Amino acid sequence: MSLLTYPYPSRRMATVARNGMVATSQPLAAQAGLRIMQQGGNAIDAAIATAACLTVVEPTSNGIGGDAFALVWAKGELHGLNASGPAPQSISIKKLKELGHEKMPVMGWIPVTVPGVPSAWSALSERFGRLPLTEVLKPAIEYAESGYPISPILGRYWSRAYQAYKTRAKGTEFEEWFRVFAPNGKEPGIGEMWKSEDHANTLKEIAETNAESFYRGRLAKKIASASSQQGGFLREEDLAAYRPEWVEPISVNYKGYDVWEIPPNGQGLIALMALNILKEYTFTHREEADAVHIQLEAIKQAFTDGKTYISDLKTMKAKVTDLLSDEFAKAARKKIQLTAQVPEPGTLPRGGTVYLATADSDGNMVSFIQSNYMGFGSGVVVPGTGIALQNRGHDFSLDSEHENALAPGKKTYHTIIPGFITKGGEAVGPFGVMGGFMQPQGHVQVAMNMIDFGLNPQAALDAPRWQWIEGKKIEVEHEFSNHLVHQLAEKGHQILVAHDSGGFGRGQVIVRNSETGVLTGGTEHRTDGSIASW
Structure with missing residues (x-):
């Protein structure tokens, strides 16, 4: 049986092309990936460009502070990348129970694990990419700097998140989220423009340092400082020690x-x-x-x-x-x-994620997914960076006998x-x-x-x-x-x-x-x- 051409009733006809293809949940992000491919990049470059753009044009589901996984077909082989991050070294079940938690919180700094997204872009680019990250991230940087109009489904989920955060996000650690994602005292409506210059500057720094700043530089210091000031467990050492893992699918x-x-x-x-x-x-x-x-x-x-x-x-x-x-x-x-x-x-429970697929004329193909989990994630945005952090640690159990029990440096069960x-x-x-x-x-x-x-x-x-x-x-x-x-x-x-x-x-x-x-x-x-x- 072929999985290629056969008629069947559907809402839309399948798309057919020869030189390259990018499929994802946002038109602007798909076009960004195609643009990079047409400028000489391959399917891997296109995947990175699309993923970076999605952190800007679909922040309701993913961000720079999330995790990522990829399957890459290149040179006749399938390669796997696990860019999910572990729990901080200073966290423990005992400490959380002493703070009064019987289960992992959904919001705030406690469920924040080491973000893997920037490391995924860097690792994919280094191993398989043709173009430098400074070129590949340009479309995302441009949308973050100049803004873009909110699309229909995006606007609906943004509104839902804003309404929920108005009642649930009461601490000082959430103030930056409201400043960035509700800049005029409300969520941006469908068709309205939104931008984040902080997000653009962070993307530039990631591109220029090949993500080193995020893990072992200026951005790492800002993330760790915010965590320390607002009761989190994430520290510079956690970020500095992190590396994504190439795995056997x-x-x-x-x-x-x-x-x-x-x-x-x-x-x-x-x-x-x-x-x-x-x-x-x-x-x-x-x-x-x-x-x-x-x-x-x-x-x-x-x-x-x-x-x-x-x-x-x-x-x-x-x-x-x-x-x-x-x-x-x-x-x-x-x-x-x-x-x-x-x-x-x-x-x-339900979650929030973005997925994309790319292919080029040389036979390279990428299956890529990244997420902040549960929509905007933890509700925490690192001040002055636009980095919205995931709440992936919420899936840890505080039962020490559970297979997925929280432990320092451990990775949790992952949905994406x-x-x-x-x-x-x-x-x-x-x-x-x-x-x-x-x-x-x-x-x-x-x-x-x-x-x-x-x-x-x-x-x-x-x-x-x-x-x-x-x-x-x-x-x-x-x-x-x-x-x-x-x-x-x-x-x-x-x-x-x-x-x-x-x-x-x-x-x-x-x-x-x-x-x-x-x-x-x-x-x-x-x-x-x-x-x-x-």
């Missing part, structure tokens, strides 16, 4: 295609465990209750195991090879029954995951679906839409989605077929029909024809999605 063979993810601490392992369970089933039609039921039960079982075992790879007791073994999948498959079952994990598909040792292409714990569920659905059901990249993204919430509770988009809703309910699933598609993830896909080099792309209608190509 992990995969399962799903019906002739190898589906790849980043190994833990990311949750991509959950998507692979689910596909490993599902690979022995034959699915002929997307809109069959039995098919959807089996997918739901598989993802529930994969989440049960994933939430039990996934943490920092250095401390995980379980081996990835064991979790992806045929024996483990077979045992999980036996647990799937004719009716809905109740797994162990509790309610799954880039995906990639190969076949017979050749690249098919990058794919991803951003959105907290929806991500592995989205990866499974998009991959199956293409591999099992023959949908092109655009149709694979446009198809209505489901997501497991907790127990037997399943949420489906309002476009989900009524007959499926009723039939799944008869199998014991508690179905909630959502009229807002914002919680069902936002994805991008690029597929390459190995014979012609033609690129076919799909982008997300659930956000301000766009593909730039030539």
Whole structure:
């Protein structure tokens, strides 16, 4: 089966091009990546340019102070980059409990871990890029300096965040957020201009120092100083010691295609465990209750195991090879029954992330994802820098016996995951679906839409989605077929029909024809999605 050209009803036609393609959630960012490619950069340069631009034109989901992961196809091989940061060395469960915390806070300095985003840009540029960061970051710097108009979906999420922060963000550590992101005493409205000169200056400094200032220079001192003054645990030593990690991607063979993810601490392992369970089933039609039921039960079982075992790879007791073994999948498959079952994990929270995919005419392809988590992240912005910091540490447990227990220098369970598909040792292409714990569920659905059901990249993204919430509770988009809703309910699933598609993830896909080099792309209608190509 080919994942390239086949007709299927969809909201939009797939985009087809030959020389290069950038797919992401913001038109301005997609165009920034294409601009860099047309100026002589490759797909890796385009990915960095797009990612940097997204910190400016979609700050509701990501920022300079977040984490990043990437899968890069270059020179006939797939390379993995883990640019997530660890907890500060000075933090501990004991200290937080002495401060009165029974669980990790959502906002403020306490859940801030070492940011990995700038290190990802630097590492990718050094290893694979053609152009210097000073050129690659120019589009992002220009938008931060001169401003840009707020797009519709961006404006909606910005407004939601502002309304929430008005009631939740009361401490002095949040004052800079309001100064930067609500400069006139309110959030910028749709069509209104917004800019941040501090953000532009920080991007310039990152570009000029190849991110050294962020970890071992002036910016590092400003971050650490703000943390010390406002009760945080992050220090200069934490930033100085940090380096991103090149890792070996992990995969399962799903019906002739190898589906790849980043190994833990990311949750991509959950998507692979689910596909490993599902690979022995034959699915002929997307809109069959039995098919959807089996997918739901598989993802529930994969989440049960994933939430039990996934943490920092250095401390995980379980081996990835064991979790992806045929024996483990077979045992999980036996647990799937004719009716809905109740797994162990509790309610799954939602998150905020950006994803992008790029490809060039030389065969390079990138699957890249970065996030501040839960929208704007911690709500903390380092004064005078425009750096909005993530709250990724919120996922740590304060139960010392938990696999993902907080510890100094430890990386937490991470929700953001880039995906990639190969076949017979050749690249098919990058794919991803951003959105907290929806991500592995989205990866499974998009991959199956293409591999099992023959949908092109655009149709694979446009198809209505489901997501497991907790127990037997399943949420489906309002476009989900009524007959499926009723039939799944008869199998014991508690179905909630959502009229807002914002919680069902936002994805991008690029597929390459190995014979012609033609690129076919799909982008997300659930956000301000766009593909730039030539």
